Amino acid sequence: MKKTLFFTLILVCWASSASRSQTISVTATDTSFLYCEIIGIRFLSLEKLKVRVDYGEETGTLPDSKTKDHPNEKRQKFTSMVEAMNYLSSEGWQFVQAYAEPYSEGSFIHWILRKKK
Numbered sequence: 001m002k003k004t005l006f007f008t009l010i011l012v013c014w015a016s017s018a019s020r021s022q023t024i025s026v027t028a029t030d031t032s033f034l035y036c037e038i039i040g041i042r043f044l045s046l047e048k049l050k051v052r053v054d055y056g057e058e059t060g061t062l063p064d065s066k067t068k069d070h071p072n073e074k075r076q077k078f079t080s081m082v083e084a085m086n087y088l089s090s091e092g093w094q095f096v097q098a099y100a101e102p103y104s105e106g107s108f109i110h111w112i113l114r115k116k117k
Contacts, residue, residue, distance in 0.1 A: 033114040036093065040081045040109035051078040053088070081111060088113055 034055075041050040078084040085095070093113040101108040 032117060034117055035096075035112065035114050036088070038081055038084045038088070038111040038113065040111075041106065042109065043106040045105070049080065051081055051084050053078075053084060081109065085111065085113075092116070 036056070037054045039052050039054055041052075043050075076087065078087070089095075093115045096112040096114050098109070098111045101110065
């Protein structure tokens with residue numbers, strides 16, 4: 001009885017050590033997509049929502065409501081996040097993820113988009 005239990009235990013340990021976990025083929029350096037972010041800033045004191053698109057190139061602490069259209073270098077002004085999403089989806093951008101970030105004076109709403117290079 002002890003020999004059977006011992007060999008069963010060894011067989012289970014060997015089988016579990018031979019199994020492999022799932023591997024993901026996408027690496028952290030995968031550069032087949034461009035990413036951008038639509039940021040909506042809602043202030044509790046104001047009824048309006050400030051919208052900006054971040055392509056990861058501009059720096060600054062206070063976003064404005066204009067964004068640069070890369071192909072023509074024009075400034076595009078958006079009055080809502082849905083308007084910005086409709087514009088960007090017509091340019092080939094796809095929705096990836098959304099999240100909100102509350103703070104004492106309002107909230108930040110983030111929509112992450114991506115586009116094939």
